[in-house]
Amino acid sequence: MEYVLEVTSLEKQYENFSVKNISFKVPKGYIMGFIGPNGAGKTTTIKAILGMLNISSGNIKLFGKDSQGMNGQFNDKIGIVMDTPYFAEDWNASDIETAVSPFYQHWNSETYASLLEKFSIDRKKKLRDLSRGMKVKLMVSVALSHHATFLVLDEPTSGLDPVAREELCDLLSEFVTDENNSVLFSTHITSDLEKIADYITFILNGEIVYTGLKDDLMENYSLAKGSLYEINEEQRKLLIGAREYSTGFEAMVKTSDIRKLPNELLTEPITLDEIIVFMNKEGKTDE
């Protein structure tokens, strides 16, 4: 399998936080969701991948080549959408084109114009006057106007209404219909990823806890509900991030462990959101 991004043993240390031993790969032609609660290290990892941070150690390969000292080799191939736009607030869509197009070999003004039209973005309107959703769409328009084959999106859907999120997800799905295109999509709104992601990398407290196929992750875990009186101490240890109520409990369990639990418990498929919540709760309990 060919990979557009290979991260190996990445580390970045701050005074109060660090990401440790981050390793994962984004296969060519697929969408990888990068999930984790706020403050887990998603943005730090993405910024490290893009060279916005000086990493403490590790190795990052983009399109099979070491990303260190990439100096202009890959910007045409990578489209970036960060959670906040990095354009001057007084720029309008035309200013943005004037500013960025000289840096792309394959900038396509027609594509940019058609995307602006598709998203109903007024060329003359300043960035500061656009809504959050419009700003994201404008960044997506730039990212798609220079024939990028790898999109890196950091929390693009946070703060967007469901309609705008749906539109963005449709756009990404359409993007990967070309088998040369790939996406790394960081978000904590995982319902978006359940629809479109093929792979998931899950980061928690600065460490990767899962990287692989989304379906495997969702099949590996289940949601168990029932009364605490129905399970013994040994079985309690199988529960991950259990929430206890007066009427019973709710917890995540490994699907392979279900047979070790009483048949009286209710087990059902789990969502990505629930996986994050239970993993996070378990992490905090361990601390």
Add this chain to the structure above:
Amino acid sequence: MNKTLSFMKLDYVTLRPYVTMKNLFIMIAVALFFTVQSNTSSISILMAYGFMFTGYPFAVGEKCNMDELYISLSISRNAVVGGRYLFTILMELCLGVFACLVSVLLSLLLHRPIEARETLIVVVTLFFVLSFLQTLQLPVFFKMGYAKGKMMTYMPLMVLAFLIIVISKHVSKVLSRFIEWLSKNPVTAITSGILIWLLTVLISYQIALKLYKKRDF
């Protein structure tokens, strides 16, 4: 080099929303006000704008996370620092030319004699002094950004003002002899002035680059 030049253009596009007719009229109005005193005063005030504008690209860039944009465009940190230095110097040069033109225009309007030699000396001297001050400012902005570095960058101005007030009293004789020597050896004076200026810019650039490379965005 291409990326450095493109970065200069990017800096210009960043500042373009502020290059408005309204701001131009304000600049000329202020220059006109100072022309009452002398033509050189209007030149000084116009060129001082360049010094004040040095922080603008940093201020806008910091407010809008534009360092991330530079990285997304694969502009190397060398090109960012080099481009910003060239842009700053070019801006000061353009303001020098603009100040000359305004000075000549005002002289014509006010029926004053056009003192070309005096104007040129003032513009060249101011260019060297202000760009020297900018070489002290720029590494601070590259290290700390605009918001944190703003106050610190006014330190060189205050130090210079202090030195002028204090030292000029005590070394006035030495200073007048030095100026006399300069006027007698104009070629040596200009050549050494340019060399010192170049050296200062290069040292400042190297420090700024080293500091900027360490920054995370």
